[in-house]
Amino acid sequence: MGRTYFVAGTDTEVGKTFVSAALLTAGANAGLQTAAVKPVASGCARTEEGLHNEDALLLLEAMTLHLPYQQVNPFALEPAIAPHIAAIEAGKQLSVSRMAGVCRGVMSAGADLVLIEGAGGWRTPLGPRSFLSQLPRELNTPVILVVGMRLGCINHALLTAEAIRRDGLPLAGWVANFVREGMTHAEENLATLEALLPAPLLGVVPYSEERDYREVAKHLDIRPLLPN
Structure with missing residues (x-):
């Protein structure tokens, strides 16, 4: 079984999916088989095959293993709102144990690098007494943090x-x-984070309107994520 990481963000709209796709591409460029899971996604569009989320579709495009959509995004919710509220509106219950089961299935599918992408920030609620952060705890996966530089x-x-x-x-x-x-004092903010965060910096992604994750992969160093 390969290495699995949970990709968390400092907030919503910080580019978790974009960075995850770039990490998957960097893995593929290094000769690795890659896979990803987006356990829960809101803001899904209706298609002939059911509800599909653009973030999950991007992960499917970037990874090397061929998996069905439902395995990559088992909980697809239509409203573009907090997942637990979207689930209530849809009459669904978000289950950490079911998400963990799907993730384990992908983890055992033969990929060298598996990314499980969160939704929103670390404490995104799934229900009255559950949070998405319980998923990486149940799977015991290390975390990659995407910091939205602002x-x-x-x-x-x-x-x-x-x-x-x-x-x-x-x-x-x-x-x-x-x-x-044009973030003010960008270098100073970056230096402060490097000094204070207890983990290696895997890369700095410059702002670009094109947002090509294949190009961004060139800015990432995944060596700290791989076996020595």
């Missing part, structure tokens, strides 16, 4: 890293993703 990112990154450690999981690495153009 005002407030240092506080968000440090608090998320603290929560990950309190949950008993290692922070395997982090990616600085510039989600906006």
Whole structure:
């Protein structure tokens, strides 16, 4: 069985899927078989094959294993709102144990590198007493943190890293993703995060309107994620 990582973000809209696709591409460029799971996704569109999410479709495009959509995104919700609210509206219950079962199936499918992408931030609720952060805990997977580089990112990154450690999981690495153009004092913010986050920086993703994950893969160093 290969290496599996949970990809978390400091917030929503920080480029988790974009960075995950780039990490998958970097793995493929290194000769690895790759796979990914987006356990829960809201904001899905109706298709002839059912509800499909553009983030999950991007992961399917970037990974090398051929898996059915439902295995990559077992919980697809239509409204583009918080997953637990979307699930209530759809009359569905989000189950960590079922998500874990799907993830284990992908983890055992033969890939060298498996990424499980979260939704929103670390403490995204799934129900009254459950959170998506319980999934990597149940699977005991290290975490890759995508930091959206914008005002407030240092506080968000440090608090998320603290929560990950309190949950008993290692922070395997982090990616600085510039989600906006012209961030003030970008280098100083980056240096502060490098000094304070207890994990290797896997890459700095510059802002680009084109958002080509294949090009971004060139900015990433996945060596810390692989066996020595």
